[in-house]
Amino acid sequence: MTKPFHNTPAANLLRERIRDLQGRKTQSEIAREAGFNNANFVSLLKNGSSKIPLDRVPDLARAIEVDPALLMRLSLDQSIGPAGAAAVISIFGTPISKNELAWLSEIRDASDNSDPSLTTKARAVIRAFFKKMS
Numbered sequence: 001m002t003k004p005f006h007n008t009p010a011a012n013l014l015r016e017r018i019r020d021l022q023g024r025k026t027q028s029e030i031a032r033e034a035g036f037n038n039a040n041f042v043s044l045l046k047n048g049s050s051k052i053p054l055d056r057v058p059d060l061a062r063a064i065e066v067d068p069a070l071l072m073r074l075s076l077d078q079s080i081g082p083a084g085a086a087a088v089i090s091i092f093g094t095p096i097s098k099n100e101l102a103w104l105s106e107i108r109d110a111s112d113n114s115d116p117s118l119t120t121k122a123r124a125v126i127r128a129f130f131k132k133m134s
Contacts, residue, residue, distance in 0.1 A: 006048025010074035033063035
């Protein structure tokens with residue numbers, strides 16, 4: 001069987017998350033939570049034989065406990081290719097999660113909607129908050 005999507009970031013993420021969830025969730029449970037009728041479909045997605053259906057991204061993201069906006073970006077690229085995904089994002093913007101939207105709303109409120117630029121200091125504060133260095 002061919003595996004045209006095996007080395008895509010979407011398939012890689014799915015493999016990693018399923019591996020990370022071992023002992024907590026089975027592939028059958030993930031398939032059921034994602035709304036797939038056949039548990040084997042998760043194996044097809046994981047091994048790259050099939051691409052992630054865009055309409056299943058929100059439920060699949062919840063099932064594998066990953067940011068749905070990230071999974072959507074990766075699935076768009078897998079589904080329609082890098083150029084197509086870039087075109088969609090250029091028109092509709094980068095998909096963001098509900099949590100990211102909450103952060104954005106808080107920034108807007110804290111800045112009185114002044115559209116603050118991301119300064120070196122602000123970037124350092126954000127990275128320190130998440131304990132991530134540049």
